[in-house]
Amino acid sequence: MTMHPRERHNQLSRRDFLVRAAGAAAALSGGGAMLAGCSSSTTAPASTTKKGELLGPGGLPLARPDKRVTLPLWEDPIASGLQPETGGTFTVFNYPAYLYKKLLKDFGKKYKVDVQYTSFDNISSGVQRLASGAVTPDVMEMTPDMLDLAVAGKLIKPLNLDYIPNLKKNVWPELVSPFYDVGSHYTVPYTCYATGIAWRTDKVKQDIAGMTQPWDIFWESQAYKGKVALLSEPRETIAMALLRKGHLNINTEDPKLINQAVADLKELNAICNIKVDDVQYQTIPEGTSWLHQAWSGDMIA
Template identity: 35%
Template sequence: MKRLIAGLGTLLLLVGMAKGELRIFNWSDYIPEEVLVEFERRYDVRIIYDTFEAPEAMMAKLQAGGAREYDLVVPPDYYVAEMARAGLIQPLDHDRIPNLKNLYPEFQNPDYDPGNRYSVPYQWGTTGIAYRASEVKQPVDSWGVFFDPAQYQGPFLLLDEMRETIGAALKYLGYSLNDTDPAHLEEAKQLLIDAKRRGLGFAGSVEGRSRLLAGDAVVVHNYSGDIFQIQEEDDDIVYVIPKEGGTIWMDAVAMPAGAPHPDLAYAFLNFILEPEIAAAISNYNYYASPVQAAEPYLDPELLNDPAVYPPPEVRAKLEFIRDAGAALPLFDRIWTEVKAR
């Protein structure tokens, strides 16, 4: 399924002769190298590409000076408003990103960033449960596989991401994953502490999928595309969205407030919204594209997979994580206490 742009793999960049530099801060294993090479070739530029495993690490790096070091960063949707309030990212000039017209209408004015004032949609997906079908004793269809000892199926890993993992506990309890009621968050905290004691702890998405693939874990909490990638290597691995519902999310590309190379940053934002480029990214990482014009270039298996593009009845149970606003310190405290126990 990993079809890339025809011919890109043969392109070579003479890095020493590049006339510019673009610095990107993104999640691990989230863009094909051939796409980066094509941008380097087209604009005679060298890309410096750094990665992170959790948004908290990304935020800390920007606050420590990365907002003047990087030209582009890829935060989760619910971080965009927080980063804008903190002055870490800058408003975008849409006149310099004409390919915004290629987006699906629903992504041209998202709740997390009305009018895409600060960000450009990059990839979207869901967060759910992956497991080894040959190792489980009963059907896996609930967050209870982590939180109910009676549903234990084998060694498990929870995702090392604060809002996602607290949100999973809230969903299992019957609450919104955006619930800020202190009593409900205390319930979620206790569920997570108990799960941590029974399981293998927490892992980033790349570590989690690797340990599932290696057989160290039987069940993991992870992002959809990360699991779809390893299904290509092992068809014993299954991904499900729990019956209680879960997270639908959008990762977006934003420009840090002190971006040293804004012209190249704008060029890259427009570049990733080109239909063939957007399709190449999704065909590589198995996430859904927000670029409607990319549909003719997407692998049909990907485009028609209900696990990638969930049907309406499943979408109805999914929630975007919203900016926690004034409740963020409460989430931080809960998460700190979970990790410390």
């Protein structure tokens, strides 16, 4: 996601809406809030377009791999042919430690700007901070499930792809115009990864890789109480609970399946005093976590 340095956003007419919407999404289905205090039901009335298409929390059509969405342009992108600004501060808003410091330093040197790296705990809190005006980044990581909120609230600006020629040259064709942002109006792909399990072989005795259903390890982790954690991202935790039960469609809209996934996750409080965070790359090596849901890139790095 990007904003040209010349066009940082000012006060936003829908900022309050975004703060409330992002907060509601986190309270309803966020990893920490869900495990600590969700009700037994997540059923909510579904909004639809005149054509019967489901709408996301921002009021825009809900993107799915089989339901491609072209996001509306709320303003024109910047003009082509502009020279990069120099002498200012270029702010990157992302998860902690997600960009190589040397890369940031080299970028600043090449374009004669001071690069500032500001981090957020998870994507929901990141959007909340963006909406509140607490941070005004030039580029930000964004996930497809939060994208409609950011566009509906005018928190991010449309891209001029003339400045991003490598998008078509180097990126997989299916991501040049992805289902969640047809035409790449607002986004370019940042990374790809797999979600799995990280564990300390000196602490966890089970052969997780040899288990019929490796996700079961979290529900069999009584011996590691206080040392077990999940990612603090709702799409990851709910997807894990669905996959554990054999439900491969992690985009399901079936409230019974979603409610059962939430109920299963809540069991982990009593089983292992489950924790939630997105810093498994620190807690596993440090030994403050022995078993952690994890993103592949973090553990490889």
